[in-house]
Amino acid sequence: MMRHSDLSSLIRLNIGGKKFCTTIDTLTCREPDSMLAAMFSGRHTVCQDAEKGYVFVDRDGKQFRHILNWLRDGVVPTLTDSDYSELIREAEYYQLLGLIEGINSILNKRKDDEDSCAELTRTDIIKCIQSERVRFRGIDLSGLDLSKLDLSFVDFSFACLKNVFFSRANLHCAKFRDVDAEGSIFHNATLRECEFTGANLRGALLAGANLQSANLQDACLIGCSFCGANLRSAHLQNADLTDANLEGANLEGANLKVKERKLPGFS
Structure with missing residues (x-):
């Protein structure tokens, strides 16, 4: 040494x-x-x-x-x-x-x-979120930069969110049910009480994100980074946490019942 x-x-x-x-x-x-x-x-x-x-x-x-x-x-x-x-x-x-x-x-x-396949632009999103109830259910938003936006309570259910950049965005109570968000960046995003049931978040970066009381049941979290994330009281039943990085994450009160899998770092 x-x-x-x-x-x-x-x-x-x-x-x-x-x-x-x-x-x-x-x-x-x-x-x-x-x-x-x-x-x-x-x-x-x-x-x-x-x-x-x-x-x-x-x-x-x-x-x-x-x-x-x-x-x-x-x-x-x-x-x-x-x-x-x-x-x-x-x-x-x-x-x-x-x-x-x-x-x-x-x-x-x-x-x-390259005229990406996203159906909306960042400008379109900003215009939409000025409405009281915003839904992007089933829409392809892959590759968009939505960082730092207030997207609280927005419904993204069933949308394609591959490689979307949500860094530092406010997504409080947003719905991500059954979304495909593989490779997306949620660094330092606010995700309190979000709904991620059945979502594909393979390889997503959630370092420093606030996921307090978020619902991640049955989500694919393979290879995700939760370094320093707040997962207090989060619901992780049956989530696939294979190769997930939970270093420094706050898991106080989190439901960690993982069916037929071993949670990294836990026995």
Whole structure:
């Protein structure tokens, strides 16, 4: 084990077998709240191979070069949609929220430029939510940026919400029954008392979201990130939480009766 005081500014990393050389400043300055910044800021100790001098992290080395370049110059790389999906997964692990938002901005612009199949635009949504009762039941809104909007009490049931960006949106009491929201971003969104029964949220990012008293019964939550999320009194009966990340989530009073599955982190 070594401490920050023993480290030089030069850091050697072994990421899943691929080796990199960088500096403490690169790993800590651009995203100071990230896992990488925490590892090398001096607040924690890190494990280093005493003979070879490398800090080992068991993650995808192919994508880590893009992460390093982002930390160095703040530019999101130009990649295919499938490569972006892999990079978002790694950025989520390292808690690089700036990179995640940058990737989603590019993907949303790409969808707009290619006349995406979404039936409504962000402007259309803003006009609609000025009405008292708003329903988008069964509508295809895939790829839209709906971040920071007040969408409380809106009914999205049965809609296609793939890769929709709901970051910091107010979705209090919104209905998402049987929606397909695979890969959507709900980072820091307000989702109190929302209805997600039967929803497909595979791979969705819900880090920091407020899901207090939300109903997630029978939902597909495979690979979802709930890091730091508020799940107090949430209903999770029969939800599929395979490979879900619940690190730092508040599960006080949550109903965790999961049929024929073991909840990650619980025995």
